[in-house]
Amino acid sequence: MAAIRCENVLFRYPGESFALRLPALAIDSGEALGIVGPSGCGKTTLLRLIAGILQPAAGRIEVAGECVSGLAFAARQRFRIARIGLVFQEFELLDYLDVLDNVLLPYRIASVLEMDDAARGRAEALLESTGVSALRNRFPGELSQGERQRVALCRALVTRPGVILADEPTGSLDPENQARGISLMRESAAAAGATLVMVTHDHDSLDGFDRVVALPEILDRSEN
Amino acid sequence: MKESGIFYLGGRYLRRQPAKTTLLVAALAVALFLPVGIMLFVSRAETHLRSRAATTPLLLGAPGSALELVFNGLYFSKPEVAPLTQRRVHEISADGLARGIPILARFRAGSDPIVGTSLDYFRFRGLEIREGRQLARLGECVVGARVARERGLHPGDRLVSAPEAVFDLAGVYPLKMPVVGILDATGGPDDAAVFVDVKTAWVIAGLAHGHQDAAKAEESLVLGRDDAGAVELNASVVEYTEITPENVSTFHFHGDPEDFPLSAAIVLPAGEKARTLLRGRYQDAGRDDGAQLVEPAAVMDDLFATVFQVQRIVVAALVLVAVAMGVIAALVFLLSNRLRAREFESLRNIGADPSTIRALVLFEGGAVLAMSLAVAAILTAMLWLAAPALIRHLTG
Numbered sequence: 001m002a003a004i005r006c007e008n009v010l011f012r013y014p015g016e017s018f019a020l021r022l023p024a025l026a027i028d029s030g031e032a033l034g035i036v037g038p039s040g041c042g043k044t045t046l047l048r049l050i051a052g053i054l055q056p057a058a059g060r061i062e063v064a065g066e067c068v069s070g071l072a073f074a075a076r077q078r079f080r081i082a083r084i085g086l087v088f089q090e091f092e093l094l095d096y097l098d099v100l101d102n103v104l105l106p107y108r109i110a111s112v113l114e115m116d117d118a119a120r121g122r123a124e125a126l127l128e129s130t131g132v133s134a135l136r137n138r139f140p141g142e143l144s145q146g147e148r149q150r151v152a153l154c155r156a157l158v159t160r161p162g163v164i165l166a167d168e169p170t171g172s173l174d175p176e177n178q179a180r181g182i183s184l185m186r187e188s189a190a191a192a193g194a195t196l197v198m199v200t201h202d203h204d205s206l207d208g209f210d211r212v213v214a215l216p217e218i219l220d221r222s223e224n
Numbered sequence: 225m226k227e228s229g230i231f232y233l234g235g236r237y238l239r240r241q242p243a244k245t246t247l248l249v250a251a252l253a254v255a256l257f258l259p260v261g262i263m264l265f266v267s268r269a270e271t272h273l274r275s276r277a278a279t280t281p282l283l284l285g286a287p288g289s290a291l292e293l294v295f296n297g298l299y300f301s302k303p304e305v306a307p308l309t310q311r312r313v314h315e316i317s318a319d320g321l322a323r324g325i326p327i328l329a330r331f332r333a334g335s336d337p338i339v340g341t342s343l344d345y346f347r348f349r350g351l352e353i354r355e356g357r358q359l360a361r362l363g364e365c366v367v368g369a370r371v372a373r374e375r376g377l378h379p380g381d382r383l384v385s386a387p388e389a390v391f392d393l394a395g396v397y398p399l400k401m402p403v404v405g406i407l408d409a410t411g412g413p414d415d416a417a418v419f420v421d422v423k424t425a426w427v428i429a430g431l432a433h434g435h436q437d438a439a440k441a442e443e444s445l446v447l448g449r450d451d452a453g454a455v456e457l458n459a460s461v462v463e464y465t466e467i468t469p470e471n472v473s474t475f476h477f478h479g480d481p482e483d484f485p486l487s488a489a490i491v492l493p494a495g496e497k498a499r500t501l502l503r504g505r506y507q508d509a510g511r512d513d514g515a516q517l518v519e520p521a522a523v524m525d526d527l528f529a530t531v532f533q534v535q536r537i538v539v540a541a542l543v544l545v546a547v548a549m550g551v552i553a554a555l556v557f558l559l560s561n562r563l564r565a566r567e568f569e570s571l572r573n574i575g576a577d578p579s580t581i582r583a584l585v586l587f588e589g590g591a592v593l594a595m596s597l598a599v600a601a602i603l604t605a606m607l608w609l610a611a612p613a614l615i616r617h618l619t620g
Contacts, residue, residue, distance in 0.1 A: 053573055074577060081575025092570035096240035097233070108229035109576040115229075139240075155574075 002062070003029040003163055003195040004050055009059035009069075011049055020045050021220040022059070025213075029162070032186050032196040034206035037215035043199035046215065047165050050197065051084055052076035064162045081110040085156030085194070087166040087185070091148045093140040093155075100136040103127065103154040113159060126154040129191075130184060146177040153185055157192055164189050166198040170205060178205055230580065234587040244560075245592065248553055252596035255549035257603040259542040264604060266535050268611040270528055273299075273619070276412055277520035281499065282491035284308065284316060284324065290518045291527060297488030298520055299413045299619040300329040300337035307485030312515045314482065316491055321498040325490040328425040329417075332386045333401075336371050338418045340425025340486075348490065351414055355379060356405035362475060363427065363467025365401040365420045369409035377403050382466075383418060385428045399428050400466040416616060426484050427467070427475065434464040434475035491517065557589055 004027040012019040020042040027033050037043050048054040049061055052068040055076075061069040064083055071079060080086075093102045101108075103123040107115040127133040130150040132143075140148060149169055156164050166185060170178040182198070182205050189196035198206070199215075206212045238245045276298050285293035286306035295301040313324035325348060328340035343358065345351075356379030359366055367377055377383070381403045401420065409415055426432050435457075447456040464471045477484075493499035506517035561568075568581050607614075 051573075077572075077575045077577055079575075084575075086574060088570070088573070092566070092573070094233075094567060094570070096237045101236065106574060108232055109226060109571060109574070109580050111226045 001029050002026040003031070003064055004197065005060075005062040006046075006050070007060045009049060009056045009061060011045060011054060011056045013045075018042075020049075022046065022218065023220050025218060027195055027197060028210075029195055030190075030193055031211060032189060032209045033198070034203075034209040034212040035197065035199040035215050036201065036203045036206065036212060037199075039201055041215050042219065043201075043215055044167050047167050047197065047199050050163075051086060051165050052080050078110070078112050081106050082112050082159060083161050083163065085159065085161040085164040087149075087152050087156045087164065087169040089168040089171045091140075091152035091169070093148060093151060095140055098137050098139055099127065099132065099143070099151050100124075102140065102151055103158050105155060106159050119158065122160070123154065123158050126157055126188075127151075130154055130188065145173050146181060149173065149177075149181050150184065153188060157188055157194070160192065161194060163195045163197070164192075166196065168200050169198065170200070170202075178202075182206070183208065226580065227583075230583045230587050234584055234591060237584075237588060238591060244556075245595075248556060248592050249595045249599060251549055252553055252593065253599035253603065255542075255546035256596060256600040259539045259546060260600065260604055261607050262535060262539055262542065265607060265611055265614070266531060268608070269615050269618075270531075272412075272612065272615050274521070274524050274528070277524040280490055280520045281493060282322070282502065283488055283518050283520050284312060284491050284515055285488040285518070287514065287516050290516065290523050293488055293516070293518060294520045294523045295619060296329055297327050297490065300339055300417055301619050304330060305487055308488060308515060309482065310484045310486060311482040313486065313489040316489070316502070320494060321502055322491045322493040325492070326422045326486045327488045327490065328422055328429075328485065329487045330485075331425065331428050333365075333383045333418045334375075334386060336368075336416055336418050338365070338385055338420055338425065338428065340420050340422035340428075342422060345419070345490070348492065349410070349414060351410065352408045353405040354408040356403070358405055359419070359421050360404070361467070361469075362421065362472055363399065363401055363424055364404045365418050365424070366405035366407060367403055367419070368407050368415040368417045370415040371418060372403075372406040377406065379404055379406065397463060397465045399424070402466075411612070413616065413619070422486070424467075426477070426481075429485070431479065431484055432475055432477040434467065434471050435461050437474065553592070557585075561585055 004025070006022050006025040008024075009022040010019060035043055035046065045054065049056055050063060050068070052061075052063075052071065056069050059069065060067060063079075066079060066083070068076060068079065094105065097105065100123060103126065104115065104119065107113045107119050113119070124133070124136075127136055130153060132147055132150045132154070135143060135147060135151075140151070143151065152169070156166075164185075169185065170181045173181055185198065186196060186208055196209075198209075200206065203212065277294065280298055283294060283297045285297060286308045288306050293305050296305045310326065313326055316322055317324045323344070325344045326341055327345075329337050331338040331340075339345075346358065353366065354369065355372075356366070365383055367375075367383070371377065383401050383403055385399045385401070387398050401418075401424070407414060407419075420428075423432065447458050449455050464474065467475060491502065493502055502517060503519075506515065571581055572578065
């Protein structure tokens with residue numbers, strides 16, 4: 001069964017000639033998919049469309065059985081925070097929250113999520129499993145890039161989402177930490193039974209992924 | 225929107241920015257406190273000063289500043305006023321129009337004023353003895369409640385007057401005075417004063433003194449004798465620095481007590497007619513007549529008319545400063561939020577509602593404002609509590 005399904009998606013940034021046209025893309029539940037492609041080909045845009053951060057001009061995007069492209073803005077926000085885990089390139093941790101609070105951030109800002117002992121326990125367990133439990137009271141400014149990436153991964157997993165979207169999460173890491181980070185992400189998603197979609201420009205870092213697609217090859221470039 | 229999360233995140237943000245938060249709170253608190261504090265202080269000072277002035281019908285003093293006369297005669301404040309002679313007080317009482325209560329508030333015991341007066345003063349002010357007894361003999365003193373509390377004085381203790389000029393070796397010796405009574409607290413300047421009989425104040429002034437009997441003095445102390453038998457002694461004669469039952473008879477005045485100085489006299493007219501007559505008499509006499517008669521309440525009215533005029537200008541300026549401070553604080557918030565644009569975008573990307581982000585910003589601003597108001601309220605309460613002491617200090 002497809003966890004993510006895109007059909008005839010069209011997206012265009014206002015005032016720009018570039019348009020992303022994706023005739024079809026289906027990602028199975030529990031699959032680890034890597035999307036590669038050169039800078040500017042639309043990888044981040046596709047990820048943001050799937051996450052519901054951007055709204056396509058045409059077409060249909062389904063995530064976990066919900067037509068994200070058909071939801072209103074507020075509903076998309078609620079859906080994303082509860083059902084999708086996001087790992088950004090710069091990790092986007094809040095400087096004024098310690099590690100544990102950063103992991104629990106979705107529970108602080110989403111009315112659809114309830115902060116309870118189970119959520120706290122899950123956050124603690126994730127920090128433990130990713131090896132940053134000892135840093136739980138530290139602030140992001142006191143962490144290395146690799147440690148930040150792990151905290152960002154914990155934040156993406158804490159709500160037990162069905163889908164994890166990672167946007168070049170190893171871009172700011174050294175090669176050794178890149179491999180370790182991607183491996184940890186894949187293993188964590190697999191352990192959680194989540195579908196993982198990761199975009200990167202580095203094809204070599206996707207060893208062990210179930211499938212790797214080159215975005216330019218699946219886009220309709222007839223008008224670009 | 226999740227209120228608990230907003231409070232949590234807002235609180236964490238403010239705690240993580242202690243310098244910025246403290247500076248903003250302090251600046252806003254001071255800007256809010258100053259105009260309110262000034263108005264409150266002036267209001268309390270007005271109540272305090274007017275209440276005493278209102279209960280003092282008239283004040284007689286030497287020509288000069290009516291304000292200084294009122295401050296010295298009513299609050300025993302430091303600025304020394306030109307002396308008024310005892311004769312003036314007797315004159316005003318002589319024709320039955322009024323009764324005069326002498327005040328000589330020139331000397332100090334430490335930092336507390338020594339007030340030479342008569343027993344009428346205690347009756348007029350309604351001052352009751354809480355411990356000990358009333359003045360009965362030359363050289364005794366009763367002290368106000370605050371003086372007793374601060375110095376730990378009880379009846380039987382001793383107080384020494386402060387010398388006027390420390391390096392004047394030929395000057396008057398300080399007088400050691402037994403404390404015979406402690407007054408009940410009144411909340412006014414009487415609490416902070418040391419009261420003596422006016423004659424004792426003249427002893428402190430050096431207008432009266434006591435020394436060993438000249439007739440029995442050793443020959444080595446005698447400089448000469450005149451035909452009438454009067455003895456002139458040299459400076460080695462023992463002068464008494466404390467008036468005791470044994471030596472009180474040796475104390476004597478030099479000169480005519482009618483010419484002895486007072487700071488002021490409280491004048492209690494026999495009635496409204498007497499009051500009007502007296503006011504007219506001293507108005508007609510002019511200011512070079514050697515005395516002026518003032519209505520303390522009217523003097524305070526004039527003072528506060530000026531104070532309120534200045535207060536209006538100062539408060540208006542401070543309100544403008546507060547508004548400017550508010551604008552600067554708003555600007556700091558705007559710039560700070562601009563710098564946090566990335567953070568807000570992250571929150572949106574994770575799934576926060578725009579209303580959550582707006583509420584977060586509003587909460588942080590509101591929390592800073594609330595903390596500023598709380599600090600301003602605490603400062604105002606502290607000023608309210610400290611105002612009596614501050615007013616005493618300013619008028620002392």
